[in-house]
Amino acid sequence: MNSLNASEREKLLTHLEKMLETLKYGSITLVIQDGKIVLIERNEKVRLQ
Template identity: 65%
Template sequence: MKETESKQVLDSSHLGTLEELLSDMKYGSITLVIQDGKIVQIDKTEKYRIKN
């Protein structure tokens, strides 16, 4: 790929999915898996804090 060309990795459906995952998350992480310049998987790891 030339420097002047650009790939769009995020499209509106990806952004909507990310917004939905983030909206109810308090602690955790989201990992994007990229293959050939495209998102092929989104992993969400959520943590729950237990107070003693």
């Protein structure tokens, strides 16, 4: 995240916050390549009653 400018960093953090707020069960995975975030994966699990 050090190689991101302030605008890109803010956009990434805002996106991650929104993902975290709406995720009830599951995981968020950051894929790093050469010290940079290249992919964000969201896996959501749905619990049936």
